[in-house]
Amino acid sequence: MGSGKIAAAAPKNRNRQRAGFIAACTIPALVLYAVFVLYPTITVFYTAFFSQTSLGGSSRTFVGFDNFIGVFQNSQFLESLGNQFFLIVVVTIITMVAAMFFAALLTQSNLKEKPFYRTVFFFPNVLAIVVIGTLFVQIYDPTNGLLNAIVSVFTGSESHIAWLGEDRFTILWCVAFAMVWQAIGYYMVMYMSGMDSISPELYEVADLEGMGKFKQFFKITLPLMWEVVRVTLVFFIISTINMSYTFATVMTPENMDVPLTFVYKQAYAGNNYGFGMAATTIMFIISFALALLSNKLTARDD
Amino acid sequence: MSKVKRVLTALLAASVAATMAVGATGCEKVDDASSAAGTGTASTDSTESGSGESTGDISGELKLAVFQGGYGLDIWNQIADEFEAEHPDVTVTVTGDTDIGNVLRPQIINGDAPDFIYLASTNPSGLLQSLETDHLVMDLTDIFEEDGLKDKIIDGVLDGPTYQPYGDGKIYAAPLFFSVNGMWYDSNLFEKNSWEVPETWDDAFALADQAKEQGIAMYTYAAANAPAYNESVIWPMIATIGGKDKLDAIFNYEEGAWNDPAVTETLNIFQQMHDGGYLLEGTMGMTHTQSQQQWLQDKALFIPNGAWIQNEMADSPRADGFQFGVMAAPKTDASQQQAIWFQTEEMYIPTDAENPEAAKEFIKFLYTDDIVKEMAEATNALPPLKNCLELVDGLVDDATYASAELGLSDDMVQVSGGFANTSATDITIRSDFFQGVGSILNGDMTVADLQAQMEQESQELAQLVTAQQGLEEGASSEEAAE
Structure with a gap:
């Protein structure tokens, strides 16, 4: 097929070689991606249009958009979605501000203990999320928990607050705190590497010009690491959605749902698999849209 | 450039097709290998153990998949x-997992179901419910008709929608274990x-007032991860208050079932626990x-708990001299006959099983006295048989x-079962109800609110019931048979 042309045109031949090389490098990954990500994802979208069990047996019937309509009419889903937005916003803002603050502190100051702090902050990332969840369940324990012990010291009477069994927002703040604690070190390290790539001369000049540290951060540090911030924003949205499933499963199995725990309960224990897949599809679209939105909002004109 | 693109797409398409083909043949190969290995071991085994007395004409491999407790x-x-040993032509393989439901699901979808x-x-994997909805479980009625096995099983156990979907x-489905769930005390x-162990709730609250002086609360339960444990009381x-019929009415979504005075009276006890501060502090987070x-x-x-x-x-660690005691949920009036809650665990045969005859024989084997005793000794679980007490x-x-002694005593009414099956729905009535009981104990909801919510959900579910005869008729035909 067209071998005569290749022999005639040397640059085309090189092009073809290059194409072969690119193909050899990308195809294995692409195939894996297609088999393990694209195919299952499309199956989920497809299943969402059926009423069926998790086995997809004889009871399977096509129901069109009924599942999607049902999801939006389900008050428990809407509440779990509210919880999810709360966690995304709160965890992102607190983690981002705190991680940036510590990153700036560690890069700007010439602390001797810098590597030590870096390790300490990063440490929670080494632990499995299930372990962190269990750890915080112990901290929030109504009878022997650390938090109640601290409260007792301040109030002077024995405290037995059921942190993970109180009203919705107490529970959400408790879970959010655990998630921030888990995430902070990871983003701090990312921001630190962004800050380290900024030339120190800029700060020297700024110092000479009499610019305050605070102003330096907003005029030099933040603009020059904006791309890192953009990337982490997308990370925040995706990872908060994913990790809140594990945190909610471990910390609040019955007292607070996020959309993904709702999906699990509906699809398996509730024997309502198609409906669960519709909720999953909706969550996919929402997280995709959020990631896109954050990318658009933070884009700069230059 | 366009040529490069075309070549790339062609290569991609080819490779995707290739991997899929490889995947498909790979699967078949694995299947072949495993079945070959199965028959291989079967034949060697039959030559090895010829001593056992053969009691049937079953043979081949019997694949057991069990929840690993x-x-x-x-x-x-x-x-x-x-x-x-008893069936020398049969080779048994045991697969166990703490998450066996999720292990089995893909196998069943691929037509590789255990026996x-x-x-x-x-x-929580909801495996049995899915199998029943898709008509993928085998009819076991003949096992129970044979040798009067049905009459040996504790009355009422086989009536629920799980057993007669x-x-x-x-x-x-066949019950393997049962437990008597009640209110436990030291x-x-x-x-x-x-x-004194309280007979009525008035006694219980009076006792709780005394206990309070020693800093002991009245009641606690697994509010944070298993609020449905309250079913052993509710x-x-x-x-007890309204008779077994009232409970059947609830389980079959009968109109007005949730507004019955028996339900009101029951839930009022939980309201009273909230109002009087009888719940152990912090329970909602435990x-x-x-x-x-x-x-x-x-x-x-x-x-509220079971004997496990x-x-x-x-x-x-526990209080000095601690001793487990159990009672049924108290009455609201001394003249009532007390009821107690039975919970069972099921075993079943998928329709895709390759060796259903051996599996049925195995279920019968599990009901024989010797095996029941072995099982009880190893697991501490009770067999759902009328002569359970003498066996264990x-x-x-x-x-x-x-707990078995209490549950099987003559002056106790045994209740078990569950909500009638419906077609697929996002209404989770059981968990909504026990969440609601938590809300009463937490002060977030009134008894009337919960009853209204349940009645509404119940009426929606009534439209979706799949088994028209439902639980009640099954129960009455059972009684007629005796």
């Missing part, structure tokens, strides 16, 4: 060996203070282990035996 798989392997499954319907009087604490109470630990240290008088609690908490005497722990 706290007691491990040893007992299943042991029973498998004994079954092989026998033991996994309770209460498991289609309401046609046919049985699709009998040593009661003796020490010369407190379902039998409804039956998991089953946390609440059981508090109770074990005499921080609360009562906890003694085994589960075997290594936990001396083999199970004190708490389990005491």
